Amino acid sequence: MNIRRMGILFSKEFLYGSRSYVFVFSVVRPIIISIIISLVFGTWLVEKPELGIIDEGKSQLVSMFDDINSIDNTRYNTIAEIREAVETGAVDIGIVIPPDFDDSVSKGEKTEIKAFIWGESTAKNRSTIGAAIANTVRELAGQEAPVEINTITLGDEASIPWNDRLLPLIVLMAIFLGGIMLPSTSIAMEKEKRTIRALTVTPVSIEEIFLAKGIFGFILSFFMGILILVINNAFGAQPLLLTAVLALGAIMAAELGTLLGVYVRDFATIFTIWKSTGIILFAPAIFYMFPRIPDWIGRIFPTYYITQPIVELSQKSGVWNDISTNTFILIAIDIALIFILLFTLRRKQYTAAS
Amino acid sequence: MNIHIIGILISKDLSLFFRKRAILLLTLMGFIFYLVIYFVMPSTVDENLEIGLYSPVPLPIFNQVEEEGLEISPLESEELLKEAVLDGSYVAGISIPADVVEKLDSKQKPVISLYFTPDAPQELKDAMETIVRELVFMQTGHPLAFEVSEEILGQDLTGTPIPPRDRLRPLLAIFILMMEILGLSNLISEEIERRTARALLVTPATVTDIFVAKSIFGIGLAFIQAVLIMTIIGGMNKQPLIVLISLLLGAELATGISFLISARARDFMSVLAWSVPFLIILIIPSFTILFPGAVTGWIKIIPTYYLVDTVHRAVNFGSGWGDIWINLLILFGFTVVIFYAGLYMLRRKFR
Numbered sequence: 001m002n003i004r005r006m007g008i009l010f011s012k013e014f015l016y017g018s019r020s021y022v023f024v025f026s027v028v029r030p031i032i033i034s035i036i037i038s039l040v041f042g043t044w045l046v047e048k049p050e051l052g053i054i055d056e057g058k059s060q061l062v063s064m065f066d067d068i069n070s071i072d073n074t075r076y077n078t079i080a081e082i083r084e085a086v087e088t089g090a091v092d093i094g095i096v097i098p099p100d101f102d103d104s105v106s107k108g109e110k111t112e113i114k115a116f117i118w119g120e121s122t123a124k125n126r127s128t129i130g131a132a133i134a135n136t137v138r139e140l141a142g143q144e145a146p147v148e149i150n151t152i153t154l155g156d157e158a159s160i161p162w163n164d165r166l167l168p169l170i171v172l173m174a175i176f177l178g179g180i181m182l183p184s185t186s187i188a189m190e191k192e193k194r195t196i197r198a199l200t201v202t203p204v205s206i207e208e209i210f211l212a213k214g215i216f217g218f219i220l221s222f223f224m225g226i227l228i229l230v231i232n233n234a235f236g237a238q239p240l241l242l243t244a245v246l247a248l249g250a251i252m253a254a255e256l257g258t259l260l261g262v263y264v265r266d267f268a269t270i271f272t273i274w275k276s277t278g279i280i281l282f283a284p285a286i287f288y289m290f291p292r293i294p295d296w297i298g299r300i301f302p303t304y305y306i307t308q309p310i311v312e313l314s315q316k317s318g319v320w321n322d323i324s325t326n327t328f329i330l331i332a333i334d335i336a337l338i339f340i341l342l343f344t345l346r347r348k349q350y351t352a353a354s
Numbered sequence: 355m356n357i358h359i360i361g362i363l364i365s366k367d368l369s370l371f372f373r374k375r376a377i378l379l380l381t382l383m384g385f386i387f388y389l390v391i392y393f394v395m396p397s398t399v400d401e402n403l404e405i406g407l408y409s410p411v412p413l414p415i416f417n418q419v420e421e422e423g424l425e426i427s428p429l430e431s432e433e434l435l436k437e438a439v440l441d442g443s444y445v446a447g448i449s450i451p452a453d454v455v456e457k458l459d460s461k462q463k464p465v466i467s468l469y470f471t472p473d474a475p476q477e478l479k480d481a482m483e484t485i486v487r488e489l490v491f492m493q494t495g496h497p498l499a500f501e502v503s504e505e506i507l508g509q510d511l512t513g514t515p516i517p518p519r520d521r522l523r524p525l526l527a528i529f530i531l532m533m534e535i536l537g538l539s540n541l542i543s544e545e546i547e548r549r550t551a552r553a554l555l556v557t558p559a560t561v562t563d564i565f566v567a568k569s570i571f572g573i574g575l576a577f578i579q580a581v582l583i584m585t586i587i588g589g590m591n592k593q594p595l596i597v598l599i600s601l602l603l604g605a606e607l608a609t610g611i612s613f614l615i616s617a618r619a620r621d622f623m624s625v626l627a628w629s630v631p632f633l634i635i636l637i638i639p640s641f642t643i644l645f646p647g648a649v650t651g652w653i654k655i656i657p658t659y660y661l662v663d664t665v666h667r668a669v670n671f672g673s674g675w676g677d678i679w680i681n682l683l684i685l686f687g688f689t690v691v692i693f694y695a696g697l698y699m700l701r702r703k704f705r
Contacts (some may be wrong), residue, residue: 032387071477104500105500110499112499113501113503115505121509122512126512137500141499149467153470153473153474182492
């Protein structure tokens with residue numbers, strides 16, 4: 001294995017592969033699907049009410065707003081700034097807290113807050129912010145709440161929102177579409193145009209050719225996995241661990257793509273295989289959509305060992321202990337696929353030379 | 355300038371455009387995709403928090419609350435309340451205990467139950483707790499220690515909010531117009547690279563005829579598509595003349611940019627490479643409508659801001675000439691400069 005030759009092959013792959021329709025298809029499709037799902041299930045446009053604050057004194061109210069989960073807040077320095085923020089809809093309501101506000105509130109004296117309200121802000125956002133301000137000021141004044149509130153979640157089982165249920169499918173699609181299609185179609189095209197034979201008479205080995213294509217598939221697959229999680233704001237509390245799992249998944253996708261390229265001779269066959277057997281890859285993500293399906297069925301499929309860690313880390317705030325077993329199985333699958341790939345390549349190298 | 359020759363050149367461009375399958379497919383797919391996106395977007399806004407209430411004793415503040423954004427409906431039993439919350443009729447259910455009045459009178463804290471579905475977000479639960487606490491404060495006669503002086507900025511849309519679907523209209527119009535840059539740039543650059551443009555010059559057609567034909571074809575193609583999609587999605591219901599003029603200027607702007615790109619590009623890939631940065635920059639202003647406040651004042655240096663803003667204000671607020679004439683004037687200025695710059699660059703390339 002020669003690093004320089006590998007670099008040349010990879011840069012060729014990057015230069016020409018990134019111009020192919022398959023590349024554009026692999027990048028654009030998961031993004032479009034992700035955006036449509038977010039639009040349909042309403043996660044893209046659902047935001048917390050936004051409160052803008054100008055503190056003309058040093059009110060404790062400002063830091064108290066940071067602890068409120070039902071609204072977001074942003075600080076501004078001048079009236080002009082907050083007016084612009086309200087006019088453009090950056091915040092729903094902008095308030096100006098006067099210099100002596102805390103003193104007046106604690107003494108029970110009447111004081112006034114100036115509020116700018118964005119005309120397009122919804123009534124429920126205005127109401128939520130209004131209640132949050134009132135509650136916080138009461139807390140500042142030392143007024144004790146006259147009630148206790150008991151929050152009860154109804155239903156027997158934890159319901160998973162549909163956009164969460166669909167996330168593993170989109171992530172798998174992003175990883176495997178590029179990871180499989182890019183190396184396999186690239187190899188198939190080299191076979192169709194007979195350039196692979198030309199390459200084998202140069203000093204490059206067949207392993208180097210396939211590895212360069214596999215690495216390109218891995219990079220696209222890995223990048224798309226990360227991008228989809230970023231778009232869906234689903235990196236969870238363990239982003240590094242999640243990135244590592246995505247990398248292992250991208251390795252599996254690139255290995256399968258390269259393996260497919262070894263056996264398949266043309267573009268049409270790859271698409272037929274993709275259409276007919278793609279369901280095997282996505283089965284664990286489909287089962288995840290329906291929590292009543294027993295977990296053991298999903299375990300039959302190799303991609304379960306990517307899906308489970310991704311779901312655990314991105315949606316259930318999981319840690320290493322929750323995913324370690326499945327991650328080790330994933331690593332074992334990746335290593336096994338490398339050996340299978342090398343074995344088949346050795347046989348194919350003989351065929352190419354002949 | 356010969357009208358007959360221009361007509362022939364336009365029909366030639368049309369047949370060439372429809373012969374290029376990739377471009378035609380992109381145009382058709384784009385058109386359908388935009389319509390799908392529009393129709394899957396919510397057509398209404400949940401302006402109010404719809405809340406179910408079970409209260410065995412009368413608590414006037416809960417039954418007669420006039421707070422905007424809250425819609426509290428009484429239910430006859432706690433079981434009915436739970437069922438209604440679970441089937442999604444209400445975002446939350448409030449259950450008041452029977453001894454609430456006695457406890458409040460004796461300065462004890464009654465326990466109020468709030469019911470939610472399993473997928474209710476935490477911020478909704480927190481918001482509901484805050485609201486209920488505030489209502490009980492009001493019920494028990496605890497006045498607020500401050501007053502609020504309110505000023506509404508912009509048109510107050512309480513009661514008639516703009517649905518997300520309608521916010522998408524300017525974005526779709528601009529997408530259609532700007533995507534046409536791809537098709538037109540490819541058409542012209544191919545003609546230059548294959549030297550068919552030069553061949554045309556040995557016919558009775560003059561350079562002016564060729565450019566007039568290209569301009570009419572480009573503007574017409576982009577304009578017709580934009581008008582068609584705006585009509586389908588209801589963008590012509592208010593101030594149609596303003597919308598039509600804005601789209602016409604937008605189509606001319608897109609054609610001018612296509613001229614600039616085709617003066618540089620050599621083939622379909624280089625058309626793509628040159629078009630994508632232009633498309634990204636030109637489309638950014640439309641996101642200010644979809645995500646208000648997402649960008650700051652710098653957005654006004656992008657010419658399409660004036661197109662998007664005009665269409666948004668005309669279509670969604672019914673703004674008239676008096677409100678948007680400055681926008682149209684600036685858009686016209688940008689369009690003239692870019693169109694003639696494109697024409698100049700392309701003429702140089704022809705020579």
